[in-house]
Amino acid sequence: MTFPDQELRADVLARLLLIQSMAGQLPRTEALADFVCRGLAQVPGIAHAWHAAETELPVAAPAGVERVPVRLGAHHYGEVVLRIADPDRYRPYAPYVANLVVMLAVMLQERGQRTLQEAYQEELERRVAERTRELSEEVRERRTAEAQALAEKRRAEAYLDIAEALILELDADGRIVVLNQRGCDLLGVTPDAARGQDWFELAIAPEERDAVRAVFERAIAAAENPYEYYDSAIVDRSGARRVLAWHNIVHRVDGRVVGSLSSGIDITARQQAEADKRALEAQLRDAQKLESLGRLAGGVAHDFNNMLAVILGHAELAIRETDPDAPLYRDLEEILEAANRSSDLTRQLLAFARRQIVSPRVLDLNEAVGGMLKMLRRLIGEDIDLAWMPGARLWPVEMDPSQVDQILANLCVNARDAIADVGKITIETHRQVFDEDYCAAHANFRTGEYVKLSVSDDGCGMDKATLAQIFEPFFTTKAYGKGTGLGLAMVHGVVHQNNGFVNVYSEPGAGTTFSVYLPRYTGTAERSALDGAVEPTPTGLETILVVEDEPAILVVATKMLRLQGYTVLTARNAAEAIRVSNENAGGIDLLLTDVVMPEMNGRDLAKHVAPLHASMKVLFMSGYTANVIAHQGVLDPGTHFIQKPFSVQSLAAKVREVLDGVDDA
Amino acid sequence: MGTDDTAIDLGFTSMRVPAGTHVCQLYAEDDERNEVLLRFLTGGLRGGEATACFSDGVSEAELATALTRSGLSLEAEVAAGRLSLASPAAVYFEGGRFDPERMLARLTSFHDDAVAAGRPAARVIGEMSPEIGSFPGGSRLLEYESRVNRLLCTHPVTAVCQYDARRFDGATLMDVLSVHPMMIVGGGVVYNPFYMTPEELPRRDLP
Numbered sequence: 010m011t012f013p014d015q016e017l018r019a020d021v022l023a024r025l026l027l028i029q030s031m032a033g034q035l036p037r038t039e040a041l042a043d044f045v046c047r048g049l050a051q052v053p054g055i056a057h058a059w060h061a062a063e064t065e066l067p068v069a070a071p072a073g074v075e076r077v078p079v080r081l082g083a084h085h086y087g088e089v090v091l092r093i094a095d096p097d098r099y100r101p102y103a104p105y106v107a108n109l110v111v112m113l114a115v116m117l118q119e120r121g122q123r124t125l126q127e128a129y130q131e132e133l134e135r136r137v138a139e140r141t142r143e144l145s146e147e148v149r150e151r152r153t154a155e156a157q158a159l160a161e162k163r164r165a166e167a168y169l170d171i172a173e174a175l176i177l178e179l180d181a182d183g184r185i186v187v188l189n190q191r192g193c194d195l196l197g198v199t200p201d202a203a204r205g206q207d208w209f210e211l212a213i214a215p216e217e218r219d220a221v222r223a224v225f226e227r228a229i230a231a232a233e234n235p236y237e238y239y240d241s242a243i244v245d246r247s248g249a250r251r252v253l254a255w256h257n258i259v260h261r262v263d264g265r266v267v268g269s270l271s272s273g274i275d276i277t278a279r280q281q282a283e284a285d286k287r288a289l290e291a292q293l294r295d296a297q298k299l300e301s302l303g304r305l306a307g308g309v310a311h312d313f314n315n316m317l318a319v320i321l322g323h324a325e326l327a328i329r330e331t332d333p334d335a336p337l338y339r340d341l342e343e344i345l346e347a348a349n350r351s352s353d354l355t356r357q358l359l360a361f362a363r364r365q366i367v368s369p370r371v372l373d374l375n376e377a378v379g380g381m382l383k384m385l386r387r388l389i390g391e392d393i394d395l396a397w398m399p400g401a402r403l404w405p406v407e408m409d410p411s412q413v414d415q416i417l418a419n420l421c422v423n424a425r426d427a428i429a430d431v432g433k434i435t436i437e438t439h440r441q442v443f444d445e446d447y448c449a450a451h452a453n454f455r456t457g458e459y460v461k462l463s464v465s466d467d468g469c470g471m472d473k474a475t476l477a478q479i480f481e482p483f484f485t486t487k488a489y490g491k492g493t494g495l496g497l498a499m500v501h502g503v504v505h506q507n508n509g510f511v512n513v514y515s516e517p518g519a520g521t522t523f524s525v526y527l528p529r530y531t532g533t534a535e536r537s538a539l540d541g542a543v544e545p546t547p548t549g550l551e552t553i554l555v556v557e558d559e560p561a562i563l564v565v566a567t568k569m570l571r572l573q574g575y576t577v578l579t580a581r582n583a584a585e586a587i588r589v590s591n592e593n594a595g596g597i598d599l600l601l602t603d604v605v606m607p608e609m610n611g612r613d614l615a616k617h618v619a620p621l622h623a624s625m626k627v628l629f630m631s632g633y634t635a636n637v638i639a640h641q642g643v644l645d646p647g648t649h650f651i652q653k654p655f656s657v658q659s660l661a662a663k664v665r666e667v668l669d670g671v672d673d674a
Numbered sequence: 675m676g677t678d679d680t681a682i683d684l685g686f687t688s689m690r691v692p693a694g695t696h697v698c699q700l701y702a703e704d705d706e707r708n709e710v711l712l713r714f715l716t717g718g719l720r721g722g723e724a725t726a727c728f729s730d731g732v733s734e735a736e737l738a739t740a741l742t743r744s745g746l747s748l749e750a751e752v753a754a755g756r757l758s759l760a761s762p763a764a765v766y767f768e769g770g771r772f773d774p775e776r777m778l779a780r781l782t783s784f785h786d787d788a789v790a791a792g793r794p795a796a797r798v799i800g801e802m803s804p805e806i807g808s809f810p811g812g813s814r815l816l817e818y819e820s821r822v823n824r825l826l827c828t829h830p831v832t833a834v835c836q837y838d839a840r841r842f843d844g845a846t847l848m849d850v851l852s853v854h855p856m857m858i859v860g861g862g863v864v865y866n867p868f869y870m871t872p873e874e875l876p877r878r879d880l881p
Contacts, residue, residue, distance in 0.1 A: 023867040030859060035847070036702040036840045044844030051868065 021052060025105050029112050038120040042079070045113050046089060049106060054099025057092040077107055081114040084121075089113070175253060175273040181229050181266060183208050183222065195275070197246025212243040214250065225269065228259055232266045240276065251277045310355045311605065314632025315559045317355070318654035321348045322565030325657045326572070352654050355632075369409050369507070371530050374438050374460055375399040377413040385417060385436075389425040393432050400438040404529040406460050408507045413462075416503060419496035420464035420523050427468025427521060435465045441526060453510060459526040467520040476515060500525070546658055547665035551598035552576040556586040556614065557630075558606045562653070566601065566630075569657045570664065583609035583617075590618040597622045599668055604631040626667045630655070682795060682832050685717025686710045687863050691856070693795050694830025696823055697863060698854030700839045700847055707731050707836055710858065711799055712740040714834055718797040719751050720744060724788030726758040728765040728800035729836065755791065758784075762801055772811035774818035778825055785829035797832040804841040819853035820872040834858075 028048035035041050042060035049058035060079070073093050079086040089110050093099050099106075169176050169189035178187035188196075188203040196203070196212055203211070209222045224236050242252045253273035260268045328341040378397065386395055417436070424434045439461040448454045471479070480501040500523075504511050508528050515521035553575050557563040560581065567577045578593060580586035583606060590597060600618065602611040609617070615627045632653040649670075651663045682693050686709060691697075701707040711731055718725035719741065727737075737759075738748035751757035765780070766772055781798070788796035806812040822833065837850055851857060851868040852875060858864075 020867050027859070027867050031700065031847075031851075034700065034702055034839065034859075035844060037844070040839070040842070040844035040847065042844065044848050047845045047848035048868065 018053070021102060022105065024048060024051060025102070025109055029109055032113065032116060038117065038124065041116060041120070042087075042089070042113065045109065049089065049091065049109070052099065052102050052106060054093055054095040054097065054102070055091050055106075056094035059090050060087055061090050062087045075103075077110045079110055079114045079117065081111070081118050084114070084118050086114055086117045172272075173274070175271075175275070177208065177271045177273065178260065178268060179208055179225070179271070180268040183225055185211070186268060192273075195243070195245050195251065214242065214244050217242065228257070228269065229266055232259055232261075243273075251275055252280055311632040313355055314352070314653040315562055317348050317352050318632070319559075319561040319565055321345065321352070321654045321656060322562070322569060324348060326565065326568050329572070329657070348654070369407050371405050371407045371532065372410055372413070373403060374406055374413065374462055374527070375403050377410050378417060378436060378438065378462070381414055381417050384414075385421050388418060389421055389434060392430055393425055393428055393434055395421075396433060396435040398435060398437040400440060400461075402440070403438055404440055404458065404460050406507070406527040407530040407532070408503075408527065412503045412507070416462070416500050416525055417464070419500050420525075423496060423523075424464055424466035424468065424521070427466050427470070429469070432467050435463075437461075437463045437465070439463075440529075453512060454526075455510060458529040459509065460529060461524055461526055463522055463524040465520065465522040470517045470519050470521055471515040472517050476513060479513065480511070546573060546661045548573040548661070549575050549665060549668060551668055552578065552593070552596055553599045553601055553664070554578045554580065554586060554589060554593075554597045554618075556580045556583070556600070556602040556606070556611070558582055558603060562603075566660070569660050570601075572657065573661045573664075575664070582606060583614045586614055587617060590621055594621045595623070597625050599664065600625055600627045601664070602627070602629060604629050626670070628663060628667045682797070683717050683721060684832070684834075684863065685713035685715070685720075686858075687861065689863050691832065691863065692830070693832055694826040695832050695856055696819075696826055696854055697832075697834045697856045697858060698850060698866070699834060699836045699858040700850070701836060702839045704731065707801070707838075708736075710834065711836070712737065714797065714799050715757070716740060716744045716746065718795075718832075719746050719756060722756070722794055724758075724784065724791060724793040724796040725751075725756060726760070726784060726796075726798040726800075728760050728762045728798070730761055731801060731836070734759065756793070762803055765800065766803065766806070767809050770809070772806055772809045772814065772818075774811065774814050774821060777818060778821060781822065781825060781831060781833075782829055785831045788831075795830075795832065797834075799834040799836065801836040801838070804838065816849055816853055816875065819850070820875050823853065823855065824872050 025048070028045055032041055032045055035044055046058040046060050049055055052058075073096075075091045075093055077089045077091065079089060089106075091099075091106070169187070170191075172189055172191055175192040175195060176187065176189040177185070177192060180186050185203050185206050185208050188198075188200060190200070193200055193203055198206075198211070209218050209225070213221050221241055224239075228236065236255075236257060238254070238256055240252055240254050242250045245251050252275070254276045255271055255273045257269055257271045259266055260270045324341050324344040328338060328345065331338045331341060378399065382395070382397055389395060421434060421436075428434075441459045441461040443451075443454050443456050443459070445456055448456050479497050501511055504525050504527065509526050512524045512526070513521065514524070553570055555563060555566050555570065555577055556579075557566060558581060563579055563581060567579055570577045578589050578597065580589050586600075586602070597618075600615055600622075602614055604611040606614075611629050611631075619625060619627075626649070628649045628651060630651045630653055649663070649667045651660065655663070682691050682695065684691060684697070699707070699710055701710070708731055711727070711729060715725055715727055715737070732740075734748065741748050741751065748757070752759065766777065768776065784798065785796050802815070806815055819835070826833065835850075835854060837847065839847060842850070848868065851866055852870045854866055855869045856863050857866040
């Protein structure tokens with residue numbers, strides 16, 4: 010080192026060095042310049058030293074003041090301003106002072122950089138901390154959101170699983186994204202197995218697949234759904250077709266169509282129930298229609314029978330007075346035959362309309378069937394051949410002939426409807442005996458002797474499912490409006506009412522045979538009649554009160570009875586009958602009364618006058634009755650009835666039968 | 675009391691100094707301060723000196739730990755009267771004011787008590803609070819420190835004054851240097867080129 014001045018003192022240099030050394034240890038940047046300046050003030054020749062910011066500096070330093078810039082490169086840290094009291098003493102130290110000021114600049118810059126670095130480091134740490142906190146928050150929020158989403162997902166899945174509806178999400182290609190438990194149960198798949206499968210292949214019947222897929226593809230392509238609500242069918246795990254009411258929406262994510270969302274409610278049962286209800290309503294309408302027809306037929310038959318009774322009665326009375334060789338006799342015979350045929354027609358009409366009073370009697374089934382053939386032929390039409398094969402030596406049965414009509418009419422109508430266009434219906438009768446061995450091998454058969462009445466056709470036949478139901482009320486295989494579903498039910502009921510049973514044999518395409526088994530009648534009461542022997546017309550001397558609101562019938566009935574020797578009192582209505590009854594207390598043996606009369610019906614009249622005539626019998630007559638004397642068409646026990654019109658013979662026989670019968674009132 | 679001018683082991687340096695040396699430490703880190711404080715105290719107690727500490731820099735527990743490492747017991751040293759502990763506030767600002775005369779009297783008593791107790795020497799370390807300027811009498815700090823130099827000539831108590839360079843302004847620190855004959859630089863004790871004898875020192879108020 011070269012000393013510029015001999016006055017250079019070592020202790021001063023030591024101070025300058027110490028300042029430099031100590032300054033480096035001072036942590037506070039703002040204290041650094043003060044420390045240095047305070048030290049410089051002790052340098053010989055310097056009266057005072059201070060640090061000034063650059064902006065505070067005067068443009069030109071005054072005399073005795075030296076400005077030492079605190080500068081390093083482009084960085085300025087103001088100036089150290091020295092007030093020089095003794096320039097000569099100061100001069101030797103000037104370079105050291107200048108050096109110290111440079112060192113000050115170095116330290117300030119280093120402090121500044123350190124401060125900057127510290128600030129930067131602090132900022133960096135702050136940012137890291139903040140970001141860490143944000144990340145922690147984000148992670149926490151994400152985990153919370155994930156937990157919530159998971160909970161929501163599980164809840165949604167639970168809803169999906171308990172939903173009664175089938176919930177379905179498809180991607181744009183029709184593959185299953187989500188199918189809920191209900192859907193999986195219906196289709197017999199697990200959710201995992203269903204996922205990714207083509208919905209249309211999995212669930213839609215082949216014959217409908219293309220059409221349903223086309224609807225889906227149109228909705229996806231158009232990004233709108235013209236089929237938001239519609240019904241379509243799927244095939245369930247058992248292969249059964251199930252109809253679902255669908256609600257469909259196009260599924261969008263960020264505005265882009267990604268598939269569809271659908272919910273479907275199984276309406277198969279509801280549809281079936283609605284169909285059943287409609288069918289039942291139709292059947293009810295048919296039944297009501299039949300009921301109306303029956304009432305109409307009954308009403309017509311009543312008046313018609315009354316008129317027939319007059320015609321028949323007068324013609325019969327007239328023919329009795331006429332010489333068989335006279336031309337008039339032949340005319341009267343024609344009138345009688347026509348009237349009888351008309352009477353048959355009326356009876357059959359009532360039978361068909363189920364308005365006939367059931368009055369079981371012993372009869373020959375061959376005769377009963379033979380008497381119906383004409384009507385049956387009209388019923389089945391000309392295209393179908395009707396074969397009648399009566400069995401030989403047929404046993405008698407006991408039942409109302411009208412019920413035979415009903416059975417035959419219904420079985421023939423069924424047979425006719427089973428034949429598409431042309432065919433053959435065969436009616437047969439046989440004697441049939443079933444022993445226990447036979448019945449053990451054949452269900453529904455009962456032991457005993459029976460008369461078999463069978464009706465066979467060569468029509469379409471029936472499968473087993475249909476056979477199992479044919480006797481159920483309202484079951485029908487016929488087209489709407491063609492059948493009531495009551496016919497075979499009625500046959501079944503009638504046959505059972507008469508202690509018989511029905512057997513059916515049928516095969517699809519091979520025709521059907523209905524066999525009605527009626528128990529053999531083993532009594533003898535009317536065997537003679539069945540044998541066709543002509544009975545003499547019964548006569549009597551008893552007193553009979555005839556009550557009839559139709560004057561013509563009253564006249565003819567009176568004539569018929571008087572012809573047989575009876576004393577006949579007449580009344581045109583109930584009031585008149587009561588008066589006559591009162592006038593002849595105890596003197597009337599038989600009350601022959603119409604059933605349906607204005608003001609008081611025949612039954613009530615009989616009850617009214619009975620107390621005055623202890624032994625009086627009652628015989629009702631009618632062309633048609635409501636339930637006045639019968640319940641469900643069957644006569645009350647002890648009730649006697651004669652159907653109008655009647656002949657002299659039948660009336661006389663019935664009157665005699667009632668008068669001679671034990672008191673069964 | 676010893677008469678050897680270089681008998682005193684300061685504890686934190688191998689350099690021995692005469693009894694009654696007045697040393698200044700401008701520190702910038704707590705560890706730097708604590709290192710000097712603990713070593714100074716331990717060195718004094720190891721030498722059987724009367725030792726006093728007016729600092730909050732270390733806790734009693736830290737002090738006890740440091741003493742234990744040197745085979746000393748804090749409790750025992752305090753109980754034996756060899757170690758006096760007091761907070762700077764209680765010592766420097768007793769009664770709410772800074773009183774140089776009281777401080778000089780206390781220093782005198784401390785020395786005399788040590789002599790009376792037969793201690794080989796006496797030492798004290800204290801930390802001055804930067805709040806001194808706000809206390810009545812605070813402006814007399816340099817005067818006090820300068821008078822301490824004079825007192826120590828007759829009552830040789832080895833004293834170390836610690837100043838926190840982070841809390842004092844630069845001018846004050848330079849002023850402090852001017853009243854301490856020796857100073858700690860880089861862990862060593864050096865003669866202070868800025869030191870001014872009490873006679874040289876111009877009267878100057880603290881900023």
